[in-house]
Amino acid sequence: MQAQLAQIGVNIKLDVQESGTLIGNAGLGKLGFFLLGWGEDYPDATDWYDYHFGPQSKTFGTPYADIDAAILAGGTTADPAKRQAAYDTVNKLLLQHVPMVPIAHGANGNAFKASVKNVIVGPYNLNFPYFQTDSGQVVWLQSGEPISLWCGDETDGETIIPCYNIYEPLYKFKFGTSQTEPAMATSFDANADLTQYTFHLREGAKFSDGSAFTSADVFATYAAMWDYKNVNHKGNTGVFEYFGTLFGGYLNPPPAPTATP
Secondary structure (H helix, E strand, C coil): CHHHHHHCCCCCCCCCCCHHHHHHHHHCCCCCCCCCCCCCCCCCHHHHHHHHHCCCCCCCCCCCHHHHHHHHHHHCCCCHHHHHHHHHHHHHHHHHHCCCCCCCCCCCCCCCCCCEEEEECCCCCCCCCEEEECCCCCCCCCCCCCCCCCHHHCCCHHHHHHHHHHCCCCEEECCCCCCEEECCEEEEEECCCCCCEEEEECCCCECCCCCECCHHHHHHHHHHHHECCCCCCCCCCCCCHHHHHHHCCCECCCCCCCCCC
16 A cells, blocks of 8 residues: 555555554544544444544544534434435535545454354444354454453444443344344333433343442443543543544533644
8 A cells, every 4th residue: 555655646654553552543633644444333324424524523633514514414313314415415525525535345354264153243343253163262363452441432343342241231232133122221212303212221130249230320331431520531542432423522521722823
């Protein structure tokens, strides 16, 4: 790629960074030119557009106001036709501004020896593979070490996969599919315009130490990610990218840095 860019007069110096460092620097907007792979977390346009190009995203520098407006229009209506029109506008604006260039659309990259049987691979990182082996030994290889075990402040699949074995969500993907099913919540209700959701929590659930699971624990989890002043709003980078970009911002955010002449 370096050689190909040189052919059109673009000379670059390669700066190889470890996966966690690269993801952190990209999320903070510290990289002007970089190569990063990314896969869908859930089947909706908001996962792509809001995270990468929305007003809370720092990955590609200062957000574009016209792109932000179209993303907001698509993400705040439940009307399929209006959503499609908004995202058609987003696509045209991305071609106009070119904040990023998609290099390839890849398929699932999981591979197994022939001796590994009954493999089931889902469409998302959270659908980690299920398999059987007759040898009694499993060698597991992934593209990087987990960055941390606090999923709220991470975005990489290498972290989310082990986190998904530690934390239980309100809803989860049905194994090997893109369909959701109850987990710590047994059901939910939504109002007509889909702006308010009420989750009904599982009764009798307990933590590993025997303490009871209550709505206060759900509130504490969301508050830690949402509120910059929360005592638990700390992590690897402290950016909590997914929450800010997918839920529309934060409570008590720090003041934006001012430009110096």
